[in-house]
Amino acid sequence: MTALPTEPVPAPLPFEDQLPTQPEPRRRGVTNLGDRLYQATLSVLALMLPLVLATLVGLLIINAGPSLKRFGFHFLWTSVWDPVAGEFGAAPMIFGTVASSFLALLLAVPLSLGVSVFLTEFAPKWLRAPVAFTVELLAAIPSVVYGLWGIFVLIPFLRTFVVPPLRHVLGWTPFLSGVFYGNSLLAGAVILAIMIVPYIAAVSREVLLAVPSSQREAALGMGATRWEAVWTAVIPYGRAGLIGAVILGLGRALGETMAVTMVIGNRHDIGLSVLGPAYTMAAAIANEFSEATTNLYLSALFEVGLVLFVITVCVNALARLLIWQVARGTAVGSRAL
Amino acid sequence: MSTGAVTAGTVDARGGARRLRRRIMSGVMTGVVCALCFIAVLALFLILGDLIRKGASSLDWNFFVKNPAPAGQAGGGVANAIVGTAIIVGLASVIGLPIGIGTGLYLAEFGSGRFGWIVRFVADVMNGTPSIVVGIFAWTWLVKPMGHFSALAGGVSLAVLMIPMIARTSEEMIRLVPHSLREAALALGYPRWRTSLHVIVRTALAGIVTGALVGVARIAGETAPLLFTALGNLNFSTNVLQPMQALSLQIFTYATGPFEDWHRLAWAAALVLMGLVLVLALSARWAIRQYRAGR
Numbered sequence: 323m324t325a326l327p328t329e330p331v332p333a334p335l336p337f338e339d340q341l342p343t344q345p346e347p348r349r350r351g352v353t354n355l356g357d358r359l360y361q362a363t364l365s366v367l368a369l370m371l372p373l374v375l376a377t378l379v380g381l382l383i384i385n386a387g388p389s390l391k392r393f394g395f396h397f398l399w400t401s402v403w404d405p406v407a408g409e410f411g412a413a414p415m416i417f418g419t420v421a422s423s424f425l426a427l428l429l430a431v432p433l434s435l436g437v438s439v440f441l442t443e444f445a446p447k448w449l450r451a452p453v454a455f456t457v458e459l460l461a462a463i464p465s466v467v468y469g470l471w472g473i474f475v476l477i478p479f480l481r482t483f484v485v486p487p488l489r490h491v492l493g494w495t496p497f498l499s500g501v502f503y504g505n506s507l508l509a510g511a512v513i514l515a516i517m518i519v520p521y522i523a524a525v526s527r528e529v530l531l532a533v534p535s536s537q538r539e540a541a542l543g544m545g546a547t548r549w550e551a552v553w554t555a556v557i558p559y560g561r562a563g564l565i566g567a568v569i570l571g572l573g574r575a576l577g578e579t580m581a582v583t584m585v586i587g588n589r590h591d592i593g594l595s596v597l598g599p600a601y602t603m604a605a606a607i608a609n610e611f612s613e614a615t616t617n618l619y620l621s622a623l624f625e626v627g628l629v630l631f632v633i634t635v636c637v638n639a640l641a642r643l644l645i646w647q648v649a650r651g652t653a654v655g656s657r658a659l
Numbered sequence: 660m661s662t663g664a665v666t667a668g669t670v671d672a673r674g675g676a677r678r679l680r681r682r683i684m685s686g687v688m689t690g691v692v693c694a695l696c697f698i699a700v701l702a703l704f705l706i707l708g709d710l711i712r713k714g715a716s717s718l719d720w721n722f723f724v725k726n727p728a729p730a731g732q733a734g735g736g737v738a739n740a741i742v743g744t745a746i747i748v749g750l751a752s753v754i755g756l757p758i759g760i761g762t763g764l765y766l767a768e769f770g771s772g773r774f775g776w777i778v779r780f781v782a783d784v785m786n787g788t789p790s791i792v793v794g795i796f797a798w799t800w801l802v803k804p805m806g807h808f809s810a811l812a813g814g815v816s817l818a819v820l821m822i823p824m825i826a827r828t829s830e831e832m833i834r835l836v837p838h839s840l841r842e843a844a845l846a847l848g849y850p851r852w853r854t855s856l857h858v859i860v861r862t863a864l865a866g867i868v869t870g871a872l873v874g875v876a877r878i879a880g881e882t883a884p885l886l887f888t889a890l891g892n893l894n895f896s897t898n899v900l901q902p903m904q905a906l907s908l909q910i911f912t913y914a915t916g917p918f919e920d921w922h923r924l925a926w927a928a929a930l931v932l933m934g935l936v937l938v939l940a941l942s943a944r945w946a947i948r949q950y951r952a953g954r
Binding site: 354356357359360361363364365367368369370371372374375377378381382385432433434435436437439440441443444445453455456457459460462463464465466467468469470471473474475516519523547548549550552553570573574576577578579580584604607608611612623624627630631634635637638639642 | 681682684685688689691692693694695696698699700702703705706709710713757758761762764765766768769770774775777778781782783784785786787788789790791792793794795796798799800819822823826850851852853855856876877879880881882883886887907910911914915922925926929932933936937940944
């Protein structure tokens with residue numbers, strides 16, 4: 323036992339106890355004046371954003387105060403909007419916002435999932451980047467340009483080619499009753515759908531790219547067809563992220579203003595028919611804010627803004643949490659235009 | 660129960676049919692996703708095509724150098740709106756770029772703690788905030804106390820929209836810089852601030868520029884925040900403390916107005932605005948390719 327060769331123990335250096343001791347470990351980033359100044363400057367800049375958000379929330383609540391006090395929660399489900407009598411209820415706008423956004427999702431989800439699945443799973447390599455970029459360019463088109471296009475191209479198109487056949491097949495349902503004047507819930511939803519496709523497509527594409535290729539290979543190796551591999555192995559793996567992408571699109575649709583304002587018809591009314599005019603919260607603010615003559619009227623519009631803000635924040639937070647589950651910690655979607 | 664009783668022969672026959680069905684299914688679904696993708700791409704080309712078809716014919720010298728004609732009269736241009744957009748977007752960039760890039764730099768360099776997490780979360784929340792809400796916020800914050808609408812308020816509202824976006828993209832770009840560069844600089848005795856500014860930022864510059872371009876492209880076409888801040892102006896104005904016209908506001912007014920001539924000008928203005936945004940987006944694309952190629 324004792325015969326095992328051992329490492330020679332290094333002889334203690336002479337005067338070891340007289341060597342200078344290690345300096346105290348210095349804290350990161352605060353070593354000298356320049357560093358301290360640098361970090362302080364950046365901290366101040368970074369502090370701006372939380373400050374602005376706090377101011378925004380504070381001002382919204384303060385300005386919505388009179389309306390909050392007067393109507394309380396009734397504001398959310400009464401539908402009288404009478405500036406002259408001083409009666410305000412946001413139900414029609416909330417309904418219109420939710421209805422147009424969900425209709426838009428109905429159209430946009432298959433389209434954008436088709437785009438992302440095609441681009442990550444089926445498209446030849448050379449085609450992927452150009453097509454992805456083209457779809458992302460849809461996000462670069464200004465909202466007001468979508469509105470212009472909606473008024474002069476989409477609505478005439480809907481009137482001639484879409485509404486008559488739709489009526490023919492589903493005209494007996496309450497959803498397609500009434501006269502189609504052009505400006506309608508349907509037009510708003512279609513415009514919204516086109517506008518949110520690039521967002522959903524870009525984020526869900528990143529989610530699908532984050533799915534490890536071992537998932538695909540395992541499914542293919544067990545004899546699955548390409549589609550079965552996508553459907554049974556890739557999509558379930560990224561499900562949380564894909565739902566997050568859709569919810570992110572929903573958040574966009576809820577807050578979209580100009581294009582919707584220009585085509586949805588702007589009427590305080592709850593109607594089941596998608597052919598009738600409707601209203602959204604954002605559109606109401608855009609249309610009526612500068613005409614709000616009384617304090618209460620203005621305050622009611624601020625409350626509409628507050629409700630809209632709270633809804634979009636919740637929706638976006640939910641989306642982020644879901645996306646983070648798949649692609650942890652990265653700013654998914656920021657690479658999209 | 661009955662599946663347990665099938666004979667080998669039927670399994671074979673069924674297996675063949677099923678295999679065929681599965682392959683057909685796979686082919687059909689490939690076609691479906693391909694078609695869906697085609698529709699999305701088609702939408703872009705339809706919109707761009709309509710813009711060019713309806714807008715290009717109105718683009719003449721007058722369009723760029725004349726101010727709007729009185730309502731209902733033919734002719735006139737949008738010179739005031741083009742200059743107005745340039746000024747408002749310039750103001751927004753002057754305010755938004757330093758704060759946005761500084762925030763991104765902070766997040767990349769010191770953002771590992773709780774404050775960094777909060778800033779990141781706030782940026783994501785504000786990225787999803789409806790622009791109209793930012794508009795009424797800017798109105799209460801700037802227009803109401805000042806007593807009148809102004810281009811400055813418009814610029815600030817656009818900056819508020821731009822900062823979170825730029826903060827997040829520049830953070831991501833700075834994080835792409837390899838760690839070895841930082842270590843090399845520190846080993847040479849550079850203090851942290853010089854390492855950060857002279858080595859990290861310089862390396863990530865193309866990426867930061869990309870983020871900035873994308874941010875500017877995003878806000879250049881915004882309308883909703885300008886409705887109650889810059890308001891619009893029928894005359895030529897370069898005073899940032901007064902109401903100012905912008906292309907997007909002009910398009911909104913003209914598109915929803917009753918005159919045929921206004922509609923014509925709206926298409927032309929939309930084409931110009933779209934061209935501006937496209938140039939910014941494409942140069943961002945070009946810059947990022949340079950950057951990623953250099954990594």
